[in-house]
Amino acid sequence: MFQQRTLKTTIRAVGVGLHSGERVTLVLKPAPINSGIVFQRVDLPESTPFRVTPALVNDTRLSSTLVKDGVRVGTIEHIMSAFAGLGIDNVIVEVDAPEMPIMDGSAAPFIYLLQSAGIVDQHAAKQFVRVLKAIEVIEGDKWVRLLPHEGYKVALTIDFAHPAFKKSAQTIKIDFANTNYVSEIARARTFGFIHEVEYLRMNGLARGGSMDNAIVIDEYRVLNDGGLRFEDEFVRHKVLDLIGDLYILGRPLIAAFEGYKSGHAMNNKLLRALLEDDSNYEIVSFNERDKVPCSFHDLPALGI
DSSP states (O other), X not given: OOEEEEXXXXXXXXXXXXXXXXXXXXXXXXXXXXXXXXXXETTOTTOOOEEOOGGGEXXXXXXXXXXXXXXEEBOOHHHHHHHHHTTOOOEEXXXXXXXXXXXXXXXXXXXXXXXXXXXXXXXXXXXXXXXXXXXXXXXXXXXXXXXXXXXXXXXXXXXXXXHHHHTSOOEEEEETTXXXXXXHTTTOOOEEEGGGXXXXXXXTOSTTOOTTSSEEEOSSSBOSTTOOSSTTHHHXXXXXXXXXXXXXXXXXXXXXXXXESOOHHHHHHHHHHHHTOGGGEEEEOOSSGGGSOTTTTTSTTTTO
16 A cells, blocks of 8 residues: 655754744644644644645745634745655644744755654555646736646746846756656755845845845846756746645645746646546545556655
C-alpha cells in the first residue's frame, strides 16, 4: 500500500512574517491519518484548528492567505510547497501571528525542518486527485490549465519586461518523474522590485522583506550579494509557489499543469474550477507501489 505520511516528532522555528514584519513562532506537529494539513492560530484563544481547503483562500495579494471565521494565516504557499515536495499528508501547523515566517524566501528551510522532525509512514492509503478532463481559467492575457496526465509535470511561463529577467529564462518545463524537488525547486527564492517597496509598505505589505529573505531587483539588476541561486531562479520560484498553491487541495494531483503569467489568485481559481464538478476528477489510492505514477513512486523525484 502506498501510505500517508506525517511527522515523527514535533519541531519549532522562529522567523518573521514577510508582509506583516511580525515575529512568528512556528510549531509543526504529527497528525492522525486522514486529518490533512491543519492550521491553528495559537495566539487567539477563541480560534479553533481548521483544515486547509481552496475555499478558505480569501486573500491572494502577493501570497495565499487562509481566512476562517475571521482568523487569518497568510503566506502559506512556501510551507505548503515543502509539504507537497516531501509527501506530507497529515500535519498540524501552529503559528502565533497572522502569517507564516518567510525564512529565507524559499521552501528550503521548511524542508530542513520537516526532515529534522523525521517523516513516517502511516497505516492508511495516500489519496490522490486524478484530473480526468481539461480545466482552464483565463483572465485577459493570463491563463492556467490542468490536463489529464498519469504523473505530475509543470510547464510555466512568466513575462517581465525587465533587464534582470531578460538574462534569465522565463519559461520552464519540469516533469517530476525525473526532477528532484529538493535540489531543483525548493531553494528558489521569492523576488521583488525595490521601486515597489514603498507602495507595498503603505498598503501593509512587505514590511518584513529584506535581501535576507527575497531577491531584490532595482531598475537594472539583482542587488543581492551572490546573485541568483539558479540562472532561472525567478521562474523556478513561481513553480515553487504553484506547487504550494495546488497542494491547498489537500491531496497530491495526478495531472499536468500549464500556465502563462499565473499567480496565487489564478492558481486558486483553477482549483475551485476543478472542484466545481465531480466529473472533473476522481480520488484514487494505490495498493501496489508499481501502480503509482513514477512521479510519486517512493517520492524519489520529490526529495525522499
